[in-house]
Amino acid sequence: MQKNLKLxxxxxxxxxxxxxxRQIFDHSVYPTAPKLSLSNIIQLFQNLxxxxxxxxxxxxxxxxxxxxKFIPSMNQKDAEIYFLNFKLMVEDDATxxxxxxxxxxxxxxxMNLNNPQQSLIIEKQLSADVRGLAKEGLNSQFxxxxxxxxxxxMNFSPxxxxxxxxxxxxxxxxxxxxxxxxxxxxxxxILQLIINDPNSENFNLTAQEFNLLSLIFSIPDHNNNxxxxxxxYSELYQQSNQRVPFxxxxxxxxxxxSLNNDQSISNQLLITxxxxxxxxxxxxxxxxxxxxINSCEDxxxxxxxxxxxxxxxxxxxxxxxxxxxxxxxxxSKCENVQISISANFLRxxxxxxxxxxxxxxxxxxxxxxxxxxxxxxxxANYIEFLERLKQAKIPLMYKSSQNFQNPTILLNNPNxxxxxxxxxxxxxxxxxxxxxxxxxxxxQTFEQILNPNFQKQLAIIEEKQELKNTNVIxxxxxxxxxxxxxxxxxxxxxxxxxxxxxxxxxxxEQKHLHSAVQGYFKDWLVTSGQIKPISDLVKLIDQE
Numbered sequence: 001m002q003k004n005l006k007l008x009x010x011x012x013x014x015x016x017x018x019x020x021x022r023q024i025f026d027h028s029v030y031p032t033a034p035k036l037s038l039s040n041i042i043q044l045f046q047n048l049x050x051x052x053x054x055x056x057x058x059x060x061x062x063x064x065x066x067x068x069k070f071i072p073s074m075n076q077k078d079a080e081i082y083f084l085n086f087k088l089m090v091e092d093d094a095t096x097x098x099x100x101x102x103x104x105x106x107x108x109x110x111m112n113l114n115n116p117q118q119s120l121i122i123e124k125q126l127s128a129d130v131r132g133l134a135k136e137g138l139n140s141q142f143x144x145x146x147x148x149x150x151x152x153x154m155n156f157s158p159x160x161x162x163x164x165x166x167x168x169x170x171x172x173x174x175x176x177x178x179x180x181x182x183x184x185x186x187x188x189x190i191l192q193l194i195i196n197d198p199n200s201e202n203f204n205l206t207a208q209e210f211n212l213l214s215l216i217f218s219i220p221d222h223n224n225n226x227x228x229x230x231x232x233y234s235e236l237y238q239q240s241n242q243r244v245p246f247x248x249x250x251x252x253x254x255x256x257x258s259l260n261n262d263q264s265i266s267n268q269l270l271i272t273x274x275x276x277x278x279x280x281x282x283x284x285x286x287x288x289x290x291x292x293i294n295s296c297e298d299x300x301x302x303x304x305x306x307x308x309x310x311x312x313x314x315x316x317x318x319x320x321x322x323x324x325x326x327x328x329x330x331x332s333k334c335e336n337v338q339i340s341i342s343a344n345f346l347r348x349x350x351x352x353x354x355x356x357x358x359x360x361x362x363x364x365x366x367x368x369x370x371x372x373x374x375x376x377x378x379x380a381n382y383i384e385f386l387e388r389l390k391q392a393k394i395p396l397m398y399k400s401s402q403n404f405q406n407p408t409i410l411l412n413n414p415n416x417x418x419x420x421x422x423x424x425x426x427x428x429x430x431x432x433x434x435x436x437x438x439x440x441x442x443x444q445t446f447e448q449i450l451n452p453n454f455q456k457q458l459a460i461i462e463e464k465q466e467l468k469n470t471n472v473i474x475x476x477x478x479x480x481x482x483x484x485x486x487x488x489x490x491x492x493x494x495x496x497x498x499x500x501x502x503x504x505x506x507x508x509e510q511k512h513l514h515s516a517v518q519g520y521f522k523d524w525l526v527t528s529g530q531i532k533p534i535s536d537l538v539k540l541i542d543q544e
Contacts, residue, residue: 048063055112090118097361119196202245210236236249269289272294315334329341344392426478427486438476440487
């Protein structure tokens with residue numbers, strides 16, 4: 001006989017803390033689309049369910065068509081981004097992005113149609129709009145009536161940076177507190193989405209339905225490495241066919257839900273609060289982890305590893321290098337940062353005055369209050385770099401080296417502006433001395449690294465310790481025209497040196513020439529913005 005757990009029995013359940021999965025908020029929340037409401041989210045997925053094939057899969061083309069029907073404020077490119085983001089959140093790897101790139105088309109992509117989980121992800125888009133509501137009206141305005149319209153304001157103040165506006169908010173002291181508040185105040189709506197019935201009041205959930213919440217909730221790791229489901233961990237379900245009342249589940253979650261304990265989850269790494277520091281992380285400490293870099297200022301961070309995902313938030317005046325990100329890299333609420341990164345999927349939101357050197361399978365996605373963003377090719381060069389890309393399952397393709405040139409502006413936001421770095425201004429990324437570069441003679445063109453014999457040549461050179469010392473650094477996966485600009489710069493430098501030596505200048509004339517060259521060089525440093533990282537490094541050296 002089936003037994004339903006009663007609310008009074010909840011007290012007998014031992015303390016079983018659960019945490020919010022930060023990945024959902026970090027990597028899949030965008031500004032709320034105009035007229036996006038919970039009611040048209042439900043209509044969208046109910047209609048998609050009717051169109052799905054016998055394997056309960058939906059194609060990207062069908063998804064685009066239905067988004068246009070139920071959420072007309074989103075265009076086809078917006079729908080594609082949501083589609084890919086869903087797959088990245090619910091699937092273990094990003095090979096579908098890679099395959100789509102290789103086939104030069106996304107049209108044949110299909111997605112398992114799990115209505116509750118996917119509608120939960122879209123429901124989180126409403127949190128971007130909710131964040132601006134008054135605290136006392138948060139729950140009522142969100143839950144009552146399922147807002148029929150909520151246009152995103154495009155009237156951003158040019159005097160306020162996204163990071164400053166976030167810092168000034170006193171309603172929540174951190175993103176984690178906001179997420180906790182949002183989940184708790186909208187838990188009933190979330191559970192209604194799980195059963196695919198937004199109008200139900202008194203209902204029960206099966207263990208299978210309860211386990212769908214694993215998309216947004218995580219549990220502490222267990223020492224025995226045995227994977228257990230959310231239902232097993234909670235001890236709410238004693239029998240396989242048991243149904244637990246909504247009120248019991250709601251009270252359990254409200255009692256046990258806590259701010260994230262990052263130390264309790266082994267695949268997460270938190271880098272936070274660095275100030276005027278240099279940090280280098282090797283592959284052993286970071287491989288396949290979800291990394292969060294938060295609130296770092298005036299610092300240099302180098303991650304030589306293939307990681308699962310990365311979130312970079314609230315950072316200022318900071319230089320960051322990340323070798324390879326298998327799934328999603330998200331940059332949010334940053335000012336004056338330079339980030340050199342390779343990833344299969346890159347999101348940039350509410351960020352200003354920054355340089356993004358990018359190589360990736362999909363063009364970067366830009367949203368929110370973004371201004372003065374400069375996109376440039378990925379500009380790193382060191383011996384292990386190509387191996388890190390392979391470990392992160394980021395394919396070597398010439399098209400991927402050019403994807404920085406075609407960022408997607410989500411929701412056609414007219415306030416977003418960006419520029420593309422010109423080849424003449426392109427420079428190699430300065431890495432610590434432990435990152436030994438591949439000699440420039442081996443990487444004159446992108447086609448050289450695609451040669452099947454390239455890795456063999458590299459292995460021989462490593463074994464013989466040859467050609468490692470070089471002052472000519474050519475970024476490994478930059479487009480050829482950007483490589484040529486660097487090569488020509490070195491050629492001009494060498495020719496200029498030869499010309500000076502051939503003039504037979506006196507010592508006094510050499511001093512005058514030296515002063516003139518230094519003056520022009522300083523002017524270039526200032527006008528190009530290259531003086532900033534140099535002055536920062538000098539300050540760090542002085543402090544040491």
